[in-house]
Amino acid sequence: MTPFELEDRYSARNYEPLPVMLTRGSRAYLFDVDGRRYIDMMSAYSAASHGHGHPRILGALEAQARRLAVPSRAYYNDLLGPFLAQLCRRVGLDAALPMNTGTEAVETAIKAARRWGYRVKGIPRDQAEIVVADGNFHGRTTTIVGFSSEPEYKDGFGPFAPGFRSVPFGDLLAMERAITPKTAAILIEPIQGEGGIIIPPAGYLAGLRKLCDAHDVLLILDEVQSGLGRTGDWFAFQHDRIMPDGIILGKALGGGVLPVSAFVARAEVMDVFTPGSHGSTFGGNPLAAAVGLEALKVIEDEGLVERSRVLGAHMLERLRAIRSPVLKAVRGRGLWAGAEIDPDYASARDICHRLLARGVLSKDTHGTVVRLAPPLVIARADLNIALDLFEETLDEVARRVAKEGATTRQPAVA
Ligand SMILES: *Cc1c(COP(=O)(O)O)cnc(C)c1O
Numbered sequence: 001m002t003p004f005e006l007e008d009r010y011s012a013r014n015y016e017p018l019p020v021m022l023t024r025g026s027r028a029y030l031f032d033v034d035g036r037r038y039i040d041m042m043s044a045y046s047a048a049s050h051g052h053g054h055p056r057i058l059g060a061l062e063a064q065a066r067r068l069a070v071p072s073r074a075y076y077n078d079l080l081g082p083f084l085a086q087l088c089r090r091v092g093l094d095a096a097l098p099m100n101t102g103t104e105a106v107e108t109a110i111k112a113a114r115r116w117g118y119r120v121k122g123i124p125r126d127q128a129e130i131v132v133a134d135g136n137f138h139g140r141t142t143t144i145v146g147f148s149s150e151p152e153y154k155d156g157f158g159p160f161a162p163g164f165r166s167v168p169f170g171d172l173l174a175m176e177r178a179i180t181p182k183t184a185a186i187l188i189e190p191i192q193g194e195g196g197i198i199i200p201p202a203g204y205l206a207g208l209r210k211l212c213d214a215h216d217v218l219l220i221l222d223e224v225q226s227g228l229g230r231t232g233d234w235f236a237f238q239h240d241r242i243m244p245d246g247i248i249l250g251k252a253l254g255g256g257v258l259p260v261s262a263f264v265a266r267a268e269v270m271d272v273f274t275p276g277s278h279g280s281t282f283g284g285n286p287l288a289a290a291v292g293l294e295a296l297k298v299i300e301d302e303g304l305v306e307r308s309r310v311l312g313a314h315m316l317e318r319l320r321a322i323r324s325p326v327l328k329a330v331r332g333r334g335l336w337a338g339a340e341i342d343p344d345y346a347s348a349r350d351i352c353h354r355l356l357a358r359g360v361l362s363k364d365t366h367g368t369v370v371r372l373a374p375p376l377v378i379a380r381a382d383l384n385i386a387l388d389l390f391e392e393t394l395d396e397v398a399r400r401v402a403k404e405g406a407t408t409r410q411p412a413v414a
Helices: 003-010 055-067 080-091 102-121 142-146 172-178 204-215 236-240 286-301 304-321 348-357 380-404
Strands: 022-026 029-032 037-040 095-099 129-133 164-167 183-188 218-222 246-249 261-265 327-332 337-341 363-365 369-372
Touching (some): 037 380, 080 095, 080 286, 095 286, 102 129, 102 142, 102 218, 183 204, 286 304, 304 327, 304 380
Parallel strands (some): 129 164
Antiparallel strands (some): 022 029, 095 261, 327 337, 337 369
C-alpha cells in the first residue's frame, strides 16, 4: 500500500486531509514526496510560526535531547526555571504552569479560575461559572467541546461539564448581563482563529477588562494561536493596551518541533495550585523547556514580531486591493488573515484545493474562510508569490462560474 492508502486504512477518520503527501519542510516551504515545493500559508495553525526546521531550534532540540529529555517533575531540572522566567517576563505576569498541548493549558486555566473563584472570591462550592464566547475554539477535551458552539465538535460526546455560559463574541452588553456573583472568569480568544479570524470591535478587550475589575472576575485570554508574534504584537492583548489575569500559550511556543504550552498568570491566581493539585508527566520537561526558551529567543533575536507587523500590513493591503466577486471580505491582523469566500462561487475548501494545485498550502475554516497565515519568517518575495497565486485562483473561479454557472446556486454576478 502507498502511504496515502496506509493513512486512509489505519488512521481514524477524524481529519480529511488535502491530497498532498508532505515529507520535508524548510522555513516557509513544504515539500511533497515527489519533491514538489509548496509555500506554507498555514504554518500549522501558528505552531510553525518560526518556519520549518529552524536551525537554532533544531540545535537546541538536539543538544538537549542528548543531555536530558524527560526526567519528570518529581525533580528540579536546570532548564525549567530559565524557560518560565523568560516566559513570565515576556508576558508581564508572575508565574507559569507548563503543559504540552494547547487544550491542556486551557484545562489548566479552567482549574485555576474555578479554584480562585472558591478560595479567593468566595463563590459557593461547585457553583463557579466561566463565561465564554460563541464561536470559540479552545481545544478538544470533553469539558472544552462542551461549551463549543460547533455541533460537529460535540455531537455524540456528551454529557458535558456544567459551569459555562456562552455569549456573542464582541458584545460587551451581553457579557455584562452574563456575569453573576458566581462568575469566576471570562475565557476568551482576543481574535477568534478557528472561528474564522474574527476580530472584535475596537475597545472590546478594554471593555472586558473593566467588567472584570468591576465584578471581581478573572480575564483569561486564550492566545494559543494569536500569541507570540502572529498578530504583529508579542500578544494580541497588547493591541488593546490591557493586561489579562491569565494567558494561555501553546503552538508557536514549541518552535515548530514539539508540543509546548503554558498557563501564565498573576501570582494570586497561580498560588491556588498546591502540590498534587495538578500535573502532567511531560509538562515542563527539559527538552520542551530548551525548545520553548529557544523559541522565545528566536522571536526576539530575529525580530519576528516586527516582521509579522510589517509583512502582515503588506499582506492585508494586497488582499484588500483585490477586486473579485469571489472574495466577500478580508479580516486580519499581522500575518494572520481570513479571506471570506462567496459560497455562490466556491467553498473555501475548493479554493484550498486550487491553491494546492498552484503550490500554495492553506486551510479553510468554517466552510467559507480561507486562512492565510504563513510562518513569520516567510520572505516577502514568497509572500507576494503566494498572494499572486491566491488572486489567480479567485480569477479562475470567477471565470469558471461566469462560463458554466455555479455548481450549487446561480451566482449574483453582473
Ligand atoms: C489550537 C488551539 C487550541 C488547542 O491547542 P492544541 O495544541 O491543539 O490542543 C486552543 N486554543 C486555541 C485558540 C487554539 O487555536
